[in-house]
Amino acid sequence: MRPPETGPPTALLCGEIRTCLLPARQALDIRSAAQFLALRADERVLLSERPTLYARSPDTLTGVDCPLPAADGARVRAVGTVAAHAVLTEGRVLQTSARFRAPASGPDQRRPWGQYLIRPGTVEPLGKLPREPVARGVLDGGRQGDLDVGLIADALLTRLLRHPLLDQRPPMRSRPTRLRWAALPAPSGAGPSLERFTLAEDELRTVRLRVPEDTPADEIAGLCADLALHDWLLTTVVRTFDGIRLGTGADRDGSSVLRALGPAVDHLLHLWMPRARVTPALARLWDPLEERPGFTRQWDALVHRIRDQLALQAIGPARREVEPAP
Incomplete structure (x- = not known):
């Protein structure tokens, strides 16, 4: 998992994706999609028409300072930013995603905020990161008060669903789905692997991956978004x-x-x-x-x-x- 230009290598990459039918009678055309996903004035919406109409918003950042979820009950405080964005496919299916990367260890004390902002989407533990327990904790949902990227993805979804371009008249009934994912480094010399894909109750899916350390985070998140889209369609x-x-x-x-x-x-x-x-x-x-x-x-x-x-x-x-x- 390729790290940003500054900062240590990534030991864990996690995220959550919300997928739903856009509540509009007609699909948005490419210009309307760009207007719909214009979350920031300083960055343009990424647009593509091949092989399908695809629009991706710029990233937004949410600052966090809270414990990481850990399946073994460990309380590991982490500080940094969670990156979130939205994608619209064919002007019809909306996805919001939030993710963070974490290094194997961080400082013993919290840094000034400016040092976290130069590494967007990175959450640093105070001390060592128990990556296996945290990966399981993210997929299981964690405890109240732990870092919950699903809440950040859900907040972005709520914001977009209030957009004035939407008439709130979807052409059919459907329910949103949630996909949580965690990617850990693959063993030295091994290729990427999908260790587990689980259908849980309450429209929840979980994905656990192993990927080489030089795999870009955006590519891993893109794979998970593709899985979430097609699972929702099916x-x-x-x-x-x-x-x-x-x-x-x-x-x-x-x-x-x-x-x-x-x-x-x-x-x-x-x-x-x-x-x-x-x-x-x-x-x-x-x-x-x-x-x-x-x-x-x-x-x-x-x-x-x-x-x-x-x-x-x-x-x-x-x-x-x-x-x-x-």
């Missing part, structure tokens, strides 16, 4: 399809099927592009999820089912006309 479409009562006879004209599935086709199905914005060095970490549980296999099966249902609804009136009378 979860949302699964729930949309599961909410339809097929073959019950209660919807003879097919209107409820069209109302439920139509928005998914219009707004979500074309967004499935795993690894499209993941660097080649980390793209292979998608492989375990494609093998088991098989993200893309499940997605393709859902897409085929949706299209089959829409095709059946399209020919339904003609089929009913030729049905013999009982």
Whole structure:
């Protein structure tokens, strides 16, 4: 995990991502997306139109001085800044992310704030960092009063959802998801690996990674955002399809099927592009999820089912006309 130009190497990198459907009837175009994500006047929004419309806000910094979460109960005070940003995909799916990096050790006493500000997104422990317990503590959620990057991501999401560009009329029902992640250094000479991807309750997912020490933090965060986006897409479409009562006879004209599935086709199905914005060095970490549980296999099966249902609804009136009378 490549450190900033100043400062010691990174021993632990952690973050949390919120993913949700933008509450607007129409997707934002590229100019509106730039206006929507203009969080700072001194930095421009990053925009890209290939392979999908993508907009990324500048980073914002939140100063913190509090204990780090640790699974073994250790109380390790840390001081520094947490970096947060937002991403809008195809003007439709909004993600807010917060992350921090921590070195293996820090000073015994707190430094002046100016020394923390020159290393944005870095949180220094006072003393040694118990990185394994802290990684587990971040993924488990920690205790009240511990550093919680999820609260920072959530605060940014709340701020953006109040933007005047949004009419608060989403085209379909959905629920946001949360993805917590922790990346530790890989053994010397080893490549990156995805040690664990967990689906927990309350829309929570956790990811634990091992990466070479020279891997840029932005690339690791980008991989996790890609996982969070596609997990949200899959979860949302699964729930949309599961909410339809097929073959019950209660919807003879097919209107409820069209109302439920139509928005998914219009707004979500074309967004499935795993690894499209993941660097080649980390793209292979998608492989375990494609093998088991098989993200893309499940997605393709859902897409085929949706299209089959829409095709059946399209020919339904003609089929009913030729049905013999009982």
